[in-house]
Amino acid sequence: MIQYIPYNIPFIAVALLVGIALYILIFKRNMVKIVMGVAILGAAVNLFLVALGYRAGGVAPIYTVSPQGPMVLPVPQALTLTSIVIAVSIIALMLTMVMHTYRHTKDVDAKKSRTMKG
């Protein structure tokens, strides 16, 4: 079943997600939405890496109990795992900052809460 899915659908999804994320980051003023934009961008890049690592019919590279057949190189998956962990910590840090800003200004709208002007 899985091999009938066109090969580049994941990449189209990546492009869409990156587009949405950039739109949010550039045009939205709400700090929570900006955090969501970063999260979507992170998801897009992770999807890109995983899609790169996919090989139709490949098996997991566990030498001891693997069945016959081509093995998948595990590097993209390792990269994705690292990147997911980093994304989680970044988003957590950003949310604490949003929380502190809200505590100070009772507002998460970046436009209103800018106390510093160039």
Add this chain to the structure above:
Amino acid sequence: MEFLTVHSPALIIALPLLAAFVIPLLGRAGATIRDTFNVAILGFTAFLVAVLAIDVYTGGTRVYTFGATVPEMAIPQGYMVPVRIMFEVDAISIFMALATTVVTIAAFIYSLQFLKGETGQERFYSLLMLLFVGMLGLELTGDMFNMFVFLEILSIAGAGLASYRVNMADAVEGGFKYIVISAVSALMVLFAIGILYAQYNLLSIAALAHNMQYNTLDMIALGLLAIAFVMKLAGVPLHMWAPDTYAVAPAGITPMIYTSSAASMYALYRVTFTLYGGAFDTGAIGWVVIILGVLSMFIGVMMAIHQTDIKRLMAYHAISQSGYMLLGVGVGLAVLTDPVALASYGRDAMNGGIFHIINNALYKGMLFLTAEAIFFRIGTRDLNRMGGLGHKMKWTAAFFIIGALAISGIPPFNGFASKLLIYESVFRFNPLLSVIAMFVSLVTLASFTKVFYSAFTGAEMPSLGQVREVPRSMLIGMGVLAACIIFFSIFPGLVVDAIVAPATDALIDQASYINGVMGAAP
């Protein structure tokens, strides 16, 4: 000793990283123990950086492969390509590491008494060590994905530190801006790494450069990497975050965040020179870097003139000074494929740009520290509410004068040495660029004269009658940087020959970087 030399690249990263997680535990035992531990770790790391520097300057590029039986063995037996994570330290990497270490030590000493009485000191020092690790790792690594990881470590630690004073609303916002910019740029770097990996199945910089085919996808990756690093080094037009973040970060941290943008600049050079150098005509990229440099220089200084917040003013000057580094190295990049032009002025321009990186880390760092010393005593960054501070804060005023003269390029200070190299060589490339650079330098002098007059001279303000000189550790912190500035000012030729010129050659000589890893490959 032999053991230290061989394993220093790994230990330089491992020690501060260990310290970062031990500090919160030690903090429970008391502040004195914690500070002693920090001093010991930083001192030993600085010693290791010095050992590695001597080794690299005498013996050439050093490769350290993690997990290999012999650290120099970059490619495992039976393989054609490097598969392990590795550090590759050449002259430019170690040059950046030296600058980072000096600034970190000064910032740390300065923070000792600055932080007295604040809460959450363990976390502050913990993050400071992580920021240090992030910068060093970014500078020493020879692996693209590793570069991304250290970029993220640096960003998270930097953002946490920038918003350390959460009781101030603007501090949190400065930190938020920084983390958004950092997260986006780091994800762009990761995307570019994905594109490169998809084509070559490689992550090592040297191996990628060896196999680079310069096709359309590679160009897209180059564009992503360049935008990401320019964003991170606060070059105009992606500079909006810098004044906000630099202005609110606590003392000691502003110079470090500034140095971390210099580390991003190093990453930009590493990518453009080493990863994409070689057969590819870099003229167009060189011009893009030059234009970015001139824009940063000019717009940065113009924005600085009318600021009244002393740290925002200095932050705009920091953007403007980054322009000089981009200009100098950009000229080198533009003529990289033309050996005659490279020998006659391109190399000098790059020397100037790279020398300016370390000079600027020193005097800009010190100026940020003096600004924060004033804030420490009078509780405001507003220039209109300062005056006559020179009577009471004599040392701070003296340090400020040294920094201000150096940044404006007044002889005999080190800023003059590096700017002169840039003016002379850029003049032969394109006279107009040189004229703009000199004009920017003049405006910088005017702007710092204004700061000096409004903050340090004049009659004492009645409201500031109680102001005293800052505590000793803060003076020592500034003194470390001032001593380096004076040393660099007296012996510019020595410094250029000993550490700057090898760094420039390391950037130009792509083949030897590749050879450091791929030399053993069949």
